[in-house]
Amino acid sequence: MEDFQEQEYEFLRRLEEEKLDRRKLLRRGLVAGAGLTILSMPAGALAARRKALANPPLRGGALSLKEWVAQAKKEGTLNTIALPPDWANYGEIMSTFTKKYGIKISNDNPDGSSAQENQAVRSLKGDPRAPDVLDVSPSFAQAGANEGLYAKFFTKNFAKVPRAMKDGRGFWVADYWGVTSFGVNTAVVSNIPKTWQDLLKPEYKNKVALNGSPLTSGSAQAGVFAAALANGGSLANVGPGIDFFAKLKSAGNFIPVQATPQTIASGQTPITIDWDYLNLAYGKEFPAAKIKTSIPSDGVYGAYYCQAINATGPHPWAARLWQEFLYSDQGQLLWLKGYSHPALFTDMTRRKVVPKALTAALPSAAVYSKVKFASPSQNTKAKETVATDWPKKVGS
Amino acid sequence: MTPRRFIAPSAVLWLLLGAAYFLIPLIATLIFSLRSNQTGTCCTLENYGTIIHDPQFLKTIKTSFILSLETIFLTLVLLVPTVYWVHLKLPRLRSVIGFMALVPFVIPPIILVVGLLDVYKGTPTWFYAEPYGFLVAAYVILAFPYMYFSLDTGFRSIDVHTLTEASQSLGAHWTTTLVRVILPNIKSAALAGSFLTLAIVMGEFTIASLAVFDTFPIYIQYINQNKAYPAASVTLLAFAITWAAMVALLAAGRGRAPAAQGAR
Amino acid sequence: METGRTRRRLPLAYLGVLPFFLYATAFLFWPAAKVMFGAFQDDAGGLTLDHVQKLFDEPYRTAFKNSIEVSLVTAGLGAVFGLLLAYAAIREGTPRFVRAGLTTFSGVAANFAGIPLAAAFIATLGTIGVVTQFMTEQLGFNPYDHGFSVFSKTGIEIVYLYFQIPLMILVIAPAIDGLRREWREAASSLGASSWQFWRHVGIPIMTPSILSAFVLLFGNSFSAYATAYGLTGGSVGLVPITIGFYLSGNVLDDPHLGQALAFGMLVVLALMMLLYIPLQRRASRWSR
Numbered sequence: 001m002e003d004f005q006e007q008e009y010e011f012l013r014r015l016e017e018e019k020l021d022r023r024k025l026l027r028r029g030l031v032a033g034a035g036l037t038i039l040s041m042p043a044g045a046l047a048a049r050r051k052a053l054a055n056p057p058l059r060g061g062a063l064s065l066k067e068w069v070a071q072a073k074k075e076g077t078l079n080t081i082a083l084p085p086d087w088a089n090y091g092e093i094m095s096t097f098t099k100k101y102g103i104k105i106s107n108d109n110p111d112g113s114s115a116q117e118n119q120a121v122r123s124l125k126g127d128p129r130a131p132d133v134l135d136v137s138p139s140f141a142q143a144g145a146n147e148g149l150y151a152k153f154f155t156k157n158f159a160k161v162p163r164a165m166k167d168g169r170g171f172w173v174a175d176y177w178g179v180t181s182f183g184v185n186t187a188v189v190s191n192i193p194k195t196w197q198d199l200l201k202p203e204y205k206n207k208v209a210l211n212g213s214p215l216t217s218g219s220a221q222a223g224v225f226a227a228a229l230a231n232g233g234s235l236a237n238v239g240p241g242i243d244f245f246a247k248l249k250s251a252g253n254f255i256p257v258q259a260t261p262q263t264i265a266s267g268q269t270p271i272t273i274d275w276d277y278l279n280l281a282y283g284k285e286f287p288a289a290k291i292k293t294s295i296p297s298d299g300v301y302g303a304y305y306c307q308a309i310n311a312t313g314p315h316p317w318a319a320r321l322w323q324e325f326l327y328s329d330q331g332q333l334l335w336l337k338g339y340s341h342p343a344l345f346t347d348m349t350r351r352k353v354v355p356k357a358l359t360a361a362l363p364s365a366a367v368y369s370k371v372k373f374a375s376p377s378q379n380t381k382a383k384e385t386v387a388t389d390w391p392k393k394v395g396s
Numbered sequence: 397m398t399p400r401r402f403i404a405p406s407a408v409l410w411l412l413l414g415a416a417y418f419l420i421p422l423i424a425t426l427i428f429s430l431r432s433n434q435t436g437t438c439c440t441l442e443n444y445g446t447i448i449h450d451p452q453f454l455k456t457i458k459t460s461f462i463l464s465l466e467t468i469f470l471t472l473v474l475l476v477p478t479v480y481w482v483h484l485k486l487p488r489l490r491s492v493i494g495f496m497a498l499v500p501f502v503i504p505p506i507i508l509v510v511g512l513l514d515v516y517k518g519t520p521t522w523f524y525a526e527p528y529g530f531l532v533a534a535y536v537i538l539a540f541p542y543m544y545f546s547l548d549t550g551f552r553s554i555d556v557h558t559l560t561e562a563s564q565s566l567g568a569h570w571t572t573t574l575v576r577v578i579l580p581n582i583k584s585a586a587l588a589g590s591f592l593t594l595a596i597v598m599g600e601f602t603i604a605s606l607a608v609f610d611t612f613p614i615y616i617q618y619i620n621q622n623k624a625y626p627a628a629s630v631t632l633l634a635f636a637i638t639w640a641a642m643v644a645l646l647a648a649g650r651g652r653a654p655a656a657q658g659a660r
Numbered sequence: 661m662e663t664g665r666t667r668r669r670l671p672l673a674y675l676g677v678l679p680f681f682l683y684a685t686a687f688l689f690w691p692a693a694k695v696m697f698g699a700f701q702d703d704a705g706g707l708t709l710d711h712v713q714k715l716f717d718e719p720y721r722t723a724f725k726n727s728i729e730v731s732l733v734t735a736g737l738g739a740v741f742g743l744l745l746a747y748a749a750i751r752e753g754t755p756r757f758v759r760a761g762l763t764t765f766s767g768v769a770a771n772f773a774g775i776p777l778a779a780a781f782i783a784t785l786g787t788i789g790v791v792t793q794f795m796t797e798q799l800g801f802n803p804y805d806h807g808f809s810v811f812s813k814t815g816i817e818i819v820y821l822y823f824q825i826p827l828m829i830l831v832i833a834p835a836i837d838g839l840r841r842e843w844r845e846a847a848s849s850l851g852a853s854s855w856q857f858w859r860h861v862g863i864p865i866m867t868p869s870i871l872s873a874f875v876l877l878f879g880n881s882f883s884a885y886a887t888a889y890g891l892t893g894g895s896v897g898l899v900p901i902t903i904g905f906y907l908s909g910n911v912l913d914d915p916h917l918g919q920a921l922a923f924g925m926l927v928v929l930a931l932m933m934l935l936y937i938p939l940q941r942r943a944s945r946w947s948r
Contacts, residue, residue, distance in 0.1 A: 081608070086622050108608045110618045115908045120608055123513035127524070129608050137910050187436065206787045206804065213894030216909030220893075255787070256895035257811045262779050265436070265624035266428060268786045286624055288436025383911055391719035395895045396813065403755070407748035411758065414745045418769060418822070421780035424790040428783050474680050481676035489677065491937050494875075496684060498929045501879035503692045506907050507922050511691025537688050545876045546831055549869045552944075553838025585834040591767030592830060599771040601886070606908070613774075620775040628783075631776040635768055642764040 056316050058170070060155040060324045069101050072321040077104045079315065080322075081120055081131035082112030086285065088176055088277050089338025096334060097325055103318055113216070114140035121149045125312045132313035133322050135175065137218045139379055141306035145171035151311040153320055155327045160347045164373065165304055175326060176277075176340035177304035179295055179371055180219070180226040181363075183279030185270035186290040193271065195298045196230035196244065205252045209259040209269035211278075214386050222303050223273040224386060225374060230299025235374045238382045239389065246393040256394075265289050276363070280339035295367045302371040304343070329353055341368070422632070429628035443629040452615050453630075457637065460612035463527060464597040464641070467535040468590045471543045474536065476586065479547045480578055483556045494548070497541040505602035509534065513607060527609045534603050539596050543589035550585020554578075587649045591642055598638050696926070698919035711920035723897035724924060727882055730813065730898065734820040735877035739870060741821070742828020749829075750836045763833065766826030773823050778890030781819045785810040813896050816888050823884075824877050831876060835869035867943040875936050879929060899925055 057063060085091025094105045109116065114136035124130035144150050145167055152170035165174035184192045189207060193199050199208055214220040228241030248254040255269060263269040265286045279293040307326065309319045325331045332342035336358045348354050432440045447453055482489045512534055516524055523529035563573040601613040616634055620627045702708040714720065749762045784791050787804055796802040809815060839862060847857040885900035894901055899921055906918040
């Protein structure tokens with residue numbers, strides 16, 4: 001279908017370029033009609049496409065990988081934003097991309113938030129420093145899509161991503177997900193808590209912390225969701241989760257400090273409630289702290305982050321090549337190496353392309369099978385509840 | 397009352413208490429920075445090595461340092477004549493400017509930068525896309541309250557009218573009066589303001605991050621959020637480097653020994 | 661002749677401050693005005709008081725209360741301790757290097773904030789901090805068993821002093837320089853004790869500068885947020901932290917509410933200035 005459309009576009013464009021009289025028009029029409037069969041062959045189609053297209057196509061599958069790389073190489077650089085190298089193995093993903101395709105990556109503001117990413121798209125429109133690709137939380141992905149910040153694009157493997165994890169219009173697609181977990185510094189705490197109820201034990205006095213406030217940190221908000229699931233609440237009702245943290249605070253177990261690698265390594269926050277991929281990565285990065293990750297079995301909550309392409313980005317071809325790379329098996333396995341669950345995990349498991357070593361490094365699949373994700377409307381409702389109730393009940 | 401030869405005992409007490417309060421957290425950071433990543437115990441310099449061998453470290457320090465010098469220069473050029481003029485001729489404006497000086501506090505950098513980016517979006521690249529243009533403009537605004545209150549205090553403690561009249565009665569032009577009579581007298585205030593400006597620029601994070609520039613505080617924030625022991629070492633390195641810059645500023649600003657030092 | 665001169669000079673005089681005002685308008689007032697207008701706009705572009713009305717509800721009311729309280733406390737204590745330290749370093753008898761060292765250190769410490777400062781104090785006064793452990797092991801007194809926690813409003817105040825005191829030192833030093841030795845000698849030759857000198861001469865002379873410095877410290881503390889967030893994870897509500905939640909977080913997203921909060925900050929600081937101006941006038945009345 002697309003090929004025909006492209007040929008038609010090409011034909012009409014050429015038509016405008018020359019003044020044609022009726023006879024010439026008819027003759028060309030015959031030639032075009034006869035040539036359609038010939039032009040639908042790959043080689044010829046390639047030549048025609050290259051001349052007609054100034055903008056990248058809507059689908060990743062429209063061109064071969066070599067063509068994508070050739071076009072992207074002409075741009076030479078990719079601007080990314082807010083990608084910490086230690087987050088889900090982004091460091092290796094970026095260096096692999098650069099090594100494989102020869103395209104430099106300029107990663108700005110590695111600690112930026114989703115709001116800052118969207119804001120950078122707005123503020124830097126038309127600037128060569130504007131970010132080309134974004135990795136934002138779902139509510140910001142939706143807001144950005146509705147605002148027109150993103151471009152539509154369907155990678156080759158778009159259809160294989162679960163429906164709940166992508167935007168049907170093509171504006172964003174989930175990249176990886178993780179679940180709320182406890183990261184335990186076993187050099188300080190020898191008894192690893194296995195459930196949310198365990199956290200209330202008196203031996204954990206002054207030892208439990210979140211990664212920031214649920215009003216601004218996605219991971220902390222997920223902690224509230226998971227606690228709600230474990231304490232009689234649900235995805236639609238996070239009140240019990242907030243009450244649980246209030247109980248934890250009055251028991252003296254909860255320290256209201258933002259858990260950072262420093263506090264984790266020093267043992268100030270020996271039990272950190274954070275994403276599993278972060279806690280598992282800390283286990284490797286801070287050998288002295290002997291960090292073990294445990295996923296609480298009574299409340300398993302997961303959330304994913306979303307890939308999007310800046311509609312007005314300076315390097316559109318490189319941006320789409322980046323997405324093609326991320327959703328290839330190689331890219332997805334690199335995310336898995338970073339201890340997160342990539343979007344195509346189920347599909348890859350079915351095709352048996354996942355190395356055993358990578359799955360062995362993660363906690364058991366049985367726990368992950370219980371995971372629950374919040375829908376956008378549940379997310380919105382939870383945000384409102386947290387914004388008003390958390391400062392009242394857990395704040396001071 | 398004969399001039400004191402030795403330090404007063406109450407001074408010793410306060411200085412010791414002050415030293416304790418300011419140095420103990422730094423010492424705690426130092427102890428943490430000397431721990432090894434493998435074993436979590438003392439003592440190794442590997443964390444300092446990690447930071448110093450990171451190319452981003454040197455690159456961002458250079459950028460931030462140049463930004464500071466530019467900001468200091470621009471702020472002084474803008475504010476010294478203005479504050480002088482206000483003290484001399486327009487005392488009623490003092491409270492107006494004083495209030496203006498509070499506005500940068502009120503407008504959190506996060507909102508200021510969004511407004512600035514919005515307003516100056518179409519400006520030429522040499523201003524908008526360069527840290528040495530856009531960022532300096534924003535930093536002058538951030539430094540303005542500190543520089544203003546410093547200069548204000550300095551101008552209050554000298555007799556502006558007498559000095560000006562004396563200088564003018566000797567035939568000096570305005571600029572000569574400003575540069576050769578007034579400036580040396582408010583040197584300590586201007587230096588204090590410059591110190592604060594230097595520290596502000598070397599520590600400013602929000603505006604640089606939202607405007608997507610690569611400065612030293614952004615590097616520090618990244619290390620603090622992602623690494624453990626090197627975070628402590630980068631903190632101390634930043635402290636030491638900024639302190640060295642201050643000492644250099646002090647030495648540069650000294651030149652001639654300042655005149656009557658008041659309570660000596 | 662004199663009057664003619666002054667009358668003609670007055671408009672010209674304002675020309676002297678023109679460059680500054682132009683700069684301030686371009687880079688401060690215009691962006692700031694956009695924000696203030698934003699506080700009263702709804703998503704469709706019309707005017708509304710909704711956002712500003714919300715400020716009177718919880719949790720924003722508590723945030724303002726906390727912010728004002730922390731700022732008053734740290735500005736007051738910072739002013740007092742800063743003055744004492746600065747005087748100790750500048751007064752005669754103290755070696756010159758002490759002043760140079762204190763001044764340069766203050767320059768750095770005045771902007772030592774954010775996560776590094778929070779981390780430094782966590783390493784000092786946290787549950788396993790250096791000082792905490794020292795007190796528990798050597799003095800048998802664990803502050804955490806007696807209700808103290810550095811992860812609280814008190815902790816924030818203790819930590820904020822780390823940049824408030826140096827700021828005071830830097831700003832008040834020129835004023836201390838202005839205290840002439842001759843005045844002290846004159847007072848003592850008239851029989852005044854040290855305390856009487858300070859009460860009747862020293863403090864009154866310095867009050868205008870102390871007031872200016874207090875206002876600066878208040879504003880400085882009011883707008884600080886990275887340190888408090890690093891120290892308490894946002895559990896102590898402060899206005900700048902709340903603004904950050906709504907403008908640059910990963911969860912909440914409400915720019916108009918953020919702008920309304922900024923407008924609230926402007927009101928608080930305007931009130932502070934309204935208190936400050938008559939006080940300042942009263943304090944400097946003897947010198948004009």
